[in-house]
Amino acid sequence: MPRAARPRRLLMCRPTHFEVSYAINPWMDPAKPVDTALAVAQWERLYELYAGLGHRVELIDPLPGLPDMVYAANGATVVGGRVLGARFRDAERAAEGPAYLEWFRSRGFTVHDPVHVNEGEGDLLLAGRYLLAGRGFRSTPAGHAEAGEFLRRPVIGLDLVDPRFYHLDTALAVLDTDEVMYYPGAFSAAGRAVLRRLYPDAVLVTEEDAxxxxxxxxxxxxxxxxxxxxxxxxxxxxxxxxxxxxxxxxELLKGGGSVKCCTLEIREEE
Known part of the structure; x- marks a missing residue:
């Protein structure tokens, strides 16, 4: 069956205030120089690429003092028009959750301010009827249970074991409803067994490409x-x-993020 593109509604945040002034993942090194203007230019190419593919891209205003706000995927998880806000593990990013939640609230979405830690689509990836949920470094099992209840999806917990791949969206990608690709070394033995059972034909990615x-x-x-x-x-x-x-x-990889990290999908349909 031929593959077909489906236009998406996406939310992004321009990296106006991007810098690496602290280290909360192995990719961040405040001693390495960051070219903010180059980060903005690279981000703008991604924005234009999405628009050229026919996707609807909306913007949230970047806030001073929140250099990681560019990683919009961490700001929320949206399924069927219901918006689960993010609650970050690290104090440096704590204010991002309320900022993203207010963006959705002001546009009439049904929102939930979480009690437990979850870092949005960084660790919660919708794959058909399932929410694939990463844990071990950031998001918590309690946060996953909260997500499943509010978003009305069964949750499949996957343990991450390599700190380089601290969020699920660095270790696994959803390609289509029932297709994924992943790097096996990022997951526990139990997690690999679950993925093999659910996705026996998944694309397996090398450590170099991961x-x-x-x-x-x-x-x-x-x-x-x-x-x-x-x-x-x-x-x-x-x-x-x-x-x-x-x-x-x-440039944005210096903060520990790339394409998906910069892209939050707004799913309005169940």
């Missing part, structure tokens, strides 16, 4: 936007009938 954030992608069912350095992933996707589109977000 380190290039080749799993931090946005797929519309046909086009897969991914970091241009993840050439192995691109080749595997072409074999499966997808159309990979590489882009350079090397």
């Amino acid at each position: 380190e290039a954030f080749g799993l931090n992608v946005m797929s519309d069912g046909l086009h897969v936007v991914l970091p241009e350095a993840a050439t192995g992933v691109a080749a595997r996707l072409r074999e499966r009938g997808f159309r990979p589109i590489g882009t350079d977000l090397s």
